[in-house]
Amino acid sequence: MTLDSPEKYRDCTTFTGYKPCYPGVDCSEQCRDPRPFGMRILVVSLDAMGAVLMTTAQLEGLRRAYPESTVFWVTRPAAMPLLQGNPFLHRVLPWTDEQRMVLQQMEFDLVLNADKSVGACAFVNTLRAREVRGFRLNTAGQIIPANPEAEYSYRLGLDDELKFRRNTRTGQDILAEAWKLPYARAEYVLVLSPEEGTFCREKRREWGLEEADLVVGFNTGCSDLFPNKKMTVAQHLELIRRLARRPGVRVLLLGGREDTERNARIADMAMAEGIEVVNTPTTEGLRRGICYENLADVVITGDTLGMHIAIGLRKHVLAWFGLSCQAEIDLYERGKKFYREDLECSPCWKRECPHNLECISGIDLDAIEQAVWTYLETRTIVSSSAGVDS
Numbered sequence: 136m137t138l139d140s141p142e143k144y145r146d147c148t149t150f151t152g153y154k155p156c157y158p159g160v161d162c163s164e165q166c167r168d169p170r171p172f173g174m175r176i177l178v179v180s181l182d183a184m185g186a187v188l189m190t191t192a193q194l195e196g197l198r199r200a201y202p203e204s205t206v207f208w209v210t211r212p213a214a215m216p217l218l219q220g221n222p223f224l225h226r227v228l229p230w231t232d233e234q235r236m237v238l239q240q241m242e243f244d245l246v247l248n249a250d251k252s253v254g255a256c257a258f259v260n261t262l263r264a265r266e267v268r269g270f271r272l273n274t275a276g277q278i279i280p281a282n283p284e285a286e287y288s289y290r291l292g293l294d295d296e297l298k299f300r301r302n303t304r305t306g307q308d309i310l311a312e313a314w315k316l317p318y319a320r321a322e323y324v325l326v327l328s329p330e331e332g333t334f335c336r337e338k339r340r341e342w343g344l345e346e347a348d349l350v351v352g353f354n355t356g357c358s359d360l361f362p363n364k365k366m367t368v369a370q371h372l373e374l375i376r377r378l379a380r381r382p383g384v385r386v387l388l389l390g391g392r393e394d395t396e397r398n399a400r401i402a403d404m405a406m407a408e409g410i411e412v413v414n415t416p417t418t419e420g421l422r423r424g425i426c427y428e429n430l431a432d433v434v435i436t437g438d439t440l441g442m443h444i445a446i447g448l449r450k451h452v453l454a455w456f457g458l459s460c461q462a463e464i465d466l467y468e469r470g471k472k473f474y475r476e477d478l479e480c481s482p483c484w485k486r487e488c489p490h491n492l493e494c495i496s497g498i499d500l501d502a503i504e505q506a507v508w509t510y511l512e513t514r515t516i517v518s519s520s521a522g523v524d525s
């Protein structure tokens with residue numbers, strides 16, 4: 136078949152036009168295994184990596200709404216590992232000049248933009264799309280809702296009283312409405328490969344975690360963009376002291392490259408007191424960091440990428456909130472959120488605090504400790520019951 140017009144295309148997701156889909160097969164004449172595109176959908180989610188991972192919770196609803204579809208996703212290169220192996224996605228494209236140019240030549244039935252950023256919205260305006268949902272740019276260079284259903288999400292960015300005080304809806308609920316998708320509280324989609332599963336099992340054996348009654352992971356840091364999303368070193372050390380006193384409890388330090396020095400300091404201070412901790416590597420890349428977090432049963436964390444990874448791995452999450460909005464986070468009944476209801480200045484989403492970081496200094500370490508023991512007791516009862524039943 137000769138494609139005599141740029142507007143014609145082979146309706147097969149594996150056909151590229153530069154090589155056969157199968158070795159030795161002439162794809163120019165007949166398709167051996169046609170895989171139609173169906174509804175062609177592009178997801179635009181570029182910004183905070185935690186938000187990218189949270190956005191994956193929309194994919195199940197997207198599949199229900201459009202069962203015959205092909206979903207592309209464009210994101211920043213640093214976030215691409217979060218989408219690795221995602222069964223709902225046909226292709227994940229990096230946010231680069233070359234790939235933006237490719238996407239601008241394609242045609243989509245539906246573009247879903249999650250980001251209220253000038254760059255993402257301007258890009259959406261350049262696409263050949265039959266319908267855009269979420270956000271786009273107007274002729275004055277201002278971000279606007281692309282459809283009426285995105286109005287509530289849009290208002291959250293403009294009205295601090297609504298965002299900080301009145302809103303009780305999760306980010307997933309709000310985005311589903313903006314994208315006109317069915318909302319059924321679907322989970323994040325974060326997939327470990329078979330090789331990564333083997334790696335996790337080997338590390339559990341190597342570090343003696345299989346014999347532990349409970350493995351507690353401390354996600355100690357955060358990005359440099361909002362440096363006050365983390366506890367102090369002293370707070371981490373105090374919690375580690377309390378938890379490590381109990382036989383059968385093992386402690387992991389978790390984090391990214393930016394947390395290397397901080398975690399080494401915490402580990403050295405703990406070990407100087409005779410407390411054994413496992414300081415997991417922080418410089419082996421995002422996918423390995425996900426594997427190390429997967430070793431924990433409970434993750435203690437601020438509102439960071441590490442928290443979203445723990446939610447995606449379906450861990451028991453104990454998360455504290457200061458400058459960010461706890462109502463927008465769904466732990467799916469696997470954990471507990473800690474925040475100061477008595478602080479008028481919290482949440483604030485400020486990069487620098489004018490109030491002596493009261494939201495951090497006032498974190499209730501007693502409540503977090505008790506939440507760990509409550510989870511351990513509950514899990515022990517469930518395990519015992521399962522043993523009796525079997």
